[in-house]
Amino acid sequence: MNLLLLEDGDFVAADRVRLDGRRLKHLHEVHRAEAGDSLRVGRLNGPMGQGRLLSLTREAAELQVELDQAPPAKLPLTLLLALPRPKMLRRVLQTVSAMGVPRLILLNSYRVEKSFWQTPFLAPEAIREQLILGLEQARDSVLPEVLIEQRFKPFVEDRLPPLAAGSLGLVGHPGPYPDCPRAVAGPVTLAIGPEGGWIPYEVDKLQQAGLQPVQLGARILRVETAVSALLARLF
Template identity: 55%
Template sequence: MNLLLIEATDYIDTHQVRITGRRLAHIRDVHQIEVGQSLRAGELNGLIGTAQLQNIGEHEAIFNLTLTEQAPKVLPATVILAMPRPKMFKRTLQTMAAMGVKEIYLINAYRVDKSYWSTPLLSESAIHEQLTLGLEQAGDTLLPKVHIRKRFKPFVEDELPQLISGKRALIAHPYNAKECPEPSLEESVIAIGPEGGFIPYEVDMMQQQGMEPIHIGQRILRVETAVPVLLSRLFPIQ
């Protein structure tokens, strides 16, 4: 945890917070700070600064906050992600949050197992937990928005055209695709398929709406690896 992320329910006064649970355990067991010392901290969807420890016990820690800095720059990327297997899903959500993605669409595809949509990891609280873990890792406070779309065709026909309008629109696809373009800060939409990739019908549908298939080389990567590789190839390091 490189940033103590503060949520609205933590406040006990204007500049004072109470920390409990997982974050308290991490502060106590990993950071091992003493009263008077400070941690890097930030308010969810707000400013970043420091949190000075006032008191710590078995069940809570009290910090005074001084928040004056802006969060890191947002990555100009919207990721359309075919729902991965649950174990991979957690890590991928954390990675996207850590790398600065702020808009995520989880979609269905032919090669997405139906059982994936019944995972408890899709609950609002579970998604929030994984995203905040990614923000804590990166030192960011801006929470990504996650949209769940379980029907592929209506999403592509009804929502995708407006979503990609005026943006660089790309499909990560290893076959009959152009080489990954040079890094750019251009607003972009990137579609990433499931294990085994999108089927030709799905690629054709997205192409008809204006998306362009690209590849990142001969190697076929797992989703959790492809996501950070793609983002680091498409956007300059900030």
């Protein structure tokens, strides 16, 4: 936790918060914090700054906070991701949040196992929990938007074209395609497939929606690695 994230309910005054639960435990066990310590803080979906620990007991921590800094810029990106398997989903949500993706769309694909859609990790609270871990890691205070699209065809035919309009549209896909471009200027819409890749029908459909296939080399990467590698290459 490189940033202590504060929620509206934590505020007991305009410049004072009271924390318990997971963050209190973290202050005790990881930060080994003491009254008087200064910590980086951020208000969820708001500004960031410094907090001074006024008191710290087993029951609660109280901090005085000054929130005078803007959160770091997000990437100019909409990321489409074929729904990963549940364990990978949690890690990918953290990675996406930490790397500054402002909008993630979890999409169905032929090679996404149907059971993946049943995971409790897709519940809004479970998604939010992982996104917050990513924000705390990277020192960002603004939650990404996560959309869930369980039907590939209507999404790609109807909603994707306007969504991708005016952006550089790309599909990460192994094969005889151009290299993923580097250091692009302007907004990007990037689609990353499931383990095993998109099927040809899906690549065709994504191309019709304005997304061009690009590749990262012969090596097949896990989804989480592919996400961080493609974003580092693009931006």
